[in-house]
Amino acid sequence: MENNNYAIETNDLSIHYGSFTAVKGVNMKVERQKITAIIGPSGCGKSTLLRAFNRMNDFVPSCHVTGELLLDNQNLYSKDIDPVEVRRKIGMVFQKPNPFPKSIYENIAWGARINGFKGKMDELVEQSLRSAALWDEVKDKLQQSAYALSGGQQQRLCIARTIAIQPEIILMDEPASALDPISTLRIEELMQELKKNYTIIIVTHNMQQAARASDYTAMMMIDDQRAGGVIEFDATKTIFTRPGDKRTEDYVTGRFG
């Protein structure tokens, strides 16, 4: 298969905290403009792996990464790559909505401004909010506080904020776990819209969500040294109907986890 079909590839990627290995030997090829879900029981390193993709783990002092993480054939962990550039190309939506304590408008504009955006800011804000299916709800109160929005709206604002800096990949760390079912559904619908332009990698502990919303699924599990690893990575349909690993089958059928 052609290399450029993949947005991101990992090559024996391991994540260590001091001498402890949290995630071991991950080999994944994430396809462009698809939604890839990472599932697995609590504590298996799903979020740690996701955060490794845009170098958010750099802020954990004892954390270091071995192996390769390739974006456009470039190892994102090589010395000459600036993590700020990585995060500019690979945006992130967090588990709990975390808008800035600023106006709705500023939430979008700030990221653009600090990255040296030169276009028309009003247009960017409108376009980003439209892409995040939030425009109609907030267009009359752009100068109001983002904290006045509901949890679901705040999460879509965070997605809009990420879209505004036009990343190649959007990472989502259980983006709907703090939301009610209706807001969750809206986020999932939004993801289907977004995958037309972006590659999405989502961590979820909700198996229905993974089955409903993703194209590919990576199943993670911890081994007897408490190191997490991807035990199976395949099309979502395969994972949920004909899993190759007994542990995956037990997990997705609800017999375990």
Place this chain on the structure above:
Amino acid sequence: MSEQNQNYPEGSAFYSELRKRYLTATIWQTLFLSALVIAIISLTALIYNVLDGAFGYVAYDYKNDPAEFTSTPIHELTKEELLTILKAELSSGAYNKLDNEKKMEDRSQSDLYILFLERLVQIDTKATWSMTDSLTRGDEIRAEVAEKYPDAELEFRSWLTPQFLTTPMSSKAEFAGVRTAVLGSLWLVGIAILFALPVGVGAAVYLQEYAPHNWLTNIIQTNINNLAGVPSIVYGMLGLAVFVRVMESFTSGAMFGVTDSNGRTVLSAGLTMGILVLPLMIINAQEAIKAVPDSLRQAAFGVGATRWQTIWHHVLPNALPGIMTGSILAISRTLGETAPLIVVGASTFISLDPDSPFSKFTALPIQIYQWTTRPQAEFHSIAASAIVVLLVLLLSLNATAILLRNRTQRKW
């Protein structure tokens, strides 16, 4: 009764148990209430004690009858009349000395009137009474004055007057004021904050956001915490050695062409105070920075912000209210500290306002201390008034800082 409930008391046993629980609660509640009452009583006693000295009866007479100098009733004297009288009656040496300090023609009527009373009429205070005595034993005091000082006049006066605020130090309690001391204290606060706020916030930002967590930063952190508890006199010694002596050419202003000063300036004292409040400032700023949620930093990093952009746009603005709280504490500390000022060399008698960082200075606590050590009772009364001034100054500076803090504490 079901099997599982056997281990819990039921019915009357439950109620007797419950009464015991309520009794314990009542005892503790009463203890907390009495603690509050003790605190309120102490504070009331403090304020009463200060006010008791600041108001009361005064028996005084004139050494020289005002009628010897003028036929006009003294309260109606104009500036010109006062000038003429002073020029005629004061020795030319004394007059020229005053004229050199400040041109007599430029002085206000009230200034000249005070000079007239101080130098020529020479008010002589015979006795003073506290506010409580004056209010409860008025008749006894009047009888006592009539017997002991037949020539004296008895007057109920407030030692805290507008004139007390606007006149400089004087060797006579009746004419002494706190202007120099208030201005000195304000200069001190200003210099200390100008030094400690940027340095303290900078150090806190570095420690919280940049420095790695290792044995070295642990030692630094422990030392900062300990420095906050070092007795202030030690900072005074430091200020004397470093600012007054070693850095004399800077703190005396010699470097900037000021010639008539040594290192014992308001700048030396202000910097000493700045060092004194620095640990307090750092610790408060650190706490404020720690309280900024990590999710906010991650949000900023997540959209490609550098560390500095994250700190400048998100961490510092959200930590600002806490930083302001630290500044409030620093202001209070600076206003109240006395010991380091004595060591650094505050002047105890000075009548010239501090007008530059290189001025000699005095401060309110120094002045209060100096007045309370005098034997004459009227100095104790003006010390009490100066304490009232200090408290009011403290409250108004704190109120300003709190207002500023609440304005920055914009809730989103």
